Amino acid sequence: MSSMTSESEDMIMSRDCISSPGIDEMSVERNMVGNGALKKGPWTSAEDAILVDYVNKHGEGNWNAVQKHSGLYRCGKSCRLRWANHLRPDLKKGAFTPEEERRIIELHAKMGNKWARMAVELPGRTDNEIKNFWNTRTKRRQRAGLPIYPPDICLQTLSDNTQTQNMVTFDVSHGETLPNNAFQFPAAEFKHLELNHELYAPHILDLSGGNFLDDPEGSLLPHGLGPTACNNTNFLFPMLKRVRRFDTFPLFDGGPDEYFPTVDHSYSQNMNGGDILSSSSCLFSGSHAYINGNTSSSEPISWAQKMELPSLQYSTQMGSCNATPSSPLPSLESVDTLIQQSTLIGQTKSDRDSGLLEAVLLQSQNLKMSKSSNNHSNASILPRDITTDSSSQRDDDWDSMSPLGHSAASVYSEYTPHLSGSSVDEHQSVEAISVKQEPEEYVAKQLDREDDKPNHTNYLRPDSLLGSNLFGSYWYGSGSNAEHSNYDHCMVSDPIHPLGEDFCNDSNKHISDSPPFHGHYGSAGRWDDISEICRNR
DNA sequence: AATTAGCACAACCGCCTAACT
DNA sequence: AAGTTAGGCGGTTGTGCTAAT
Numbered sequence: 076m077s078s079m080t081s082e083s084e085d086m087i088m089s090r091d092c093i094s095s096p097g098i099d100e101m102s103v104e105r106n107m108v109g110n111g112a113l114k115k116g117p118w119t120s121a122e123d124a125i126l127v128d129y130v131n132k133h134g135e136g137n138w139n140a141v142q143k144h145s146g147l148y149r150c151g152k153s154c155r156l157r158w159a160n161h162l163r164p165d166l167k168k169g170a171f172t173p174e175e176e177r178r179i180i181e182l183h184a185k186m187g188n189k190w191a192r193m194a195v196e197l198p199g200r201t202d203n204e205i206k207n208f209w210n211t212r213t214k215r216r217q218r219a220g221l222p223i224y225p226p227d228i229c230l231q232t233l234s235d236n237t238q239t240q241n242m243v244t245f246d247v248s249h250g251e252t253l254p255n256n257a258f259q260f261p262a263a264e265f266k267h268l269e270l271n272h273e274l275y276a277p278h279i280l281d282l283s284g285g286n287f288l289d290d291p292e293g294s295l296l297p298h299g300l301g302p303t304a305c306n307n308t309n310f311l312f313p314m315l316k317r318v319r320r321f322d323t324f325p326l327f328d329g330g331p332d333e334y335f336p337t338v339d340h341s342y343s344q345n346m347n348g349g350d351i352l353s354s355s356s357c358l359f360s361g362s363h364a365y366i367n368g369n370t371s372s373s374e375p376i377s378w379a380q381k382m383e384l385p386s387l388q389y390s391t392q393m394g395s396c397n398a399t400p401s402s403p404l405p406s407l408e409s410v411d412t413l414i415q416q417s418t419l420i421g422q423t424k425s426d427r428d429s430g431l432l433e434a435v436l437l438q439s440q441n442l443k444m445s446k447s448s449n450n451h452s453n454a455s456i457l458p459r460d461i462t463t464d465s466s467s468q469r470d471d472d473w474d475s476m477s478p479l480g481h482s483a484a485s486v487y488s489e490y491t492p493h494l495s496g497s498s499v500d501e502h503q504s505v506e507a508i509s510v511k512q513e514p515e516e517y518v519a520k521q522l523d524r525e526d527d528k529p530n531h532t533n534y535l536r537p538d539s540l541l542g543s544n545l546f547g548s549y550w551y552g553s554g555s556n557a558e559h560s561n562y563d564h565c566m567v568s569d570p571i572h573p574l575g576e577d578f579c580n581d582s583n584k585h586i587s588d589s590p591p592f593h594g595h596y597g598s599a600g601r602w603d604d605i606s607e608i609c610r611n612r
Numbered sequence: 613a614a615t616t617a618g619c620a621c622a623a624c625c626g627c628c629t630a631a632c633t
Numbered sequence: 634a635a636g637t638t639a640g641g642c643g644g645t646t647g648t649g650c651t652a653a654t
Contacts, residue, residue, distance in 0.1 A: 115624070117648085139639070155640070156623070191642055202642075207621055210644095215619085616654075624646075633637075 115149045118157050121145060125182055127162050158199045167199030171208055179205055184228050 103190075118564055129145040135158065138151030147154065160166075171179070175197055182193040188209075190202035197205065 117622070137639085151639075152625095152641095158623075159641095188643065203622075206643075211620060476614090572633080614654100615651085619651080622645095622648085625644085626642105627641100627644100628642080629640090631637100631639080633635100 106354070113150045114141070114152070115153070118149075118161075122149065123157070123162055128159060130158060130162070156203075160203050165199055171204075175200065176208070176212075179208060180224060181228055181231070183209060184224055184231075491553065 125145050126149075129141050129147070133140075133144065135155075138155040138158075141151060142153045149157070178197060179193060181194055184190055188206075190206040190209075193205050194200055195200040213223055215512065270456045302371065348587050
């Protein structure tokens, strides 16, 4: 889209585009020029010509001098951006090629939102261009319920990470594999915990369980991920699903045959070496976007988009999720501590904010190792004792109910300091998490759009999840086709799925014994309990 | 045909940092 | 060393086009 405006348009400047409000626009324009106020808004071709001429004569840099020497009423910053993003002769015009798109995805998986760094890798492309592409693509895929990263890139990223860091050491050698039905899916309704309507939450499915697999042939699995691989080690199959606030938590109301997937300890197997289980972890790997759609704030996706959790953080959390009653899930404090400490250990704020998830993972690993002498929790990468001193009963209560909810809440608080205060000590109640929400009519619309897909309840079936997101056939498309892949059966799911992972812990009898979840967003239910616990913290 | 929603993109804003004085 | 400035960067907003309703 061209930013050019007609010359006449150029003379009619929006009041918003100039620094002197409250005056007639035309007079403002005149005053602006006369007073030396700087113009904002779209550039005209005349302005472009002036700028190009200036740069040709004086070279780049010293942008604040442009106004002096050229008579261009633009601030230096604006001139620099205009030149860098549009006028530079070496700019490549036109849409991204598929190769470029894939490269961007790869780079984002590695770098996070480091647009400028990514632009260096893509000659002729600007950071702004890449950023816009990414945000648009992410938004589109979010809307379609598709994961952001293709599995191969996730794998590649994780492989890179593990090879360089050699530290993804989920301690599974001592793990106890839970019985398939260890996590009976609880029934609950949640009223207050409206975390995020589009949080990509990984689901970990124990494919060996079989009961909830409608795909015994493994046809829904990518090549090499067939039932053999699954059965081999209670293969954990993390699912990414689009979580919407309006979706109710567990809709598995089918009784004992529909268990929440267990999380096995086979995670740890050979993260370097191509064990198929790596895939499951890898699927978390590129998880900036699993969690962070990173779309415009104007979207009703708020906190999750800002979270930018590290690539493997979800795997971390899921590692925790596999906790048995003997390996309690991390407390809110532990997660907070993890996040906070991870920001303290050799990370700058920009690192943390960058979406460079591996960095946080690295720190989490370090933390774990540093704590390992005290903690033999067999599979949790977020050892409970990361918690400082908060192993109170309240924590136990909370942990047994919703450690991942903690994670979510903690992350939220971490990234929204205005709400959280000191995130360690001042855990706001889940209820207090004010998330921009989609209007109900929008929700209904979205549901209506799913009418060519499995019904709502089916989305929540692990098998349906299997068929949908993980191995979409169209990963790199930037066009609308991306939303119509073979795997675009969006997993419309619960907005608080991370909690759900923990609710599945059958030690939570007070939850799992609850009546079936009715699947109405906003209906009253167990969130009251959770919120109360949070408030009491 | 009019309205609305979605999309893509340009541009701006605020923060940060390095260079300079 | 402290203050100032320019430039860089990432996030956000505004705008025009298009497709859908």
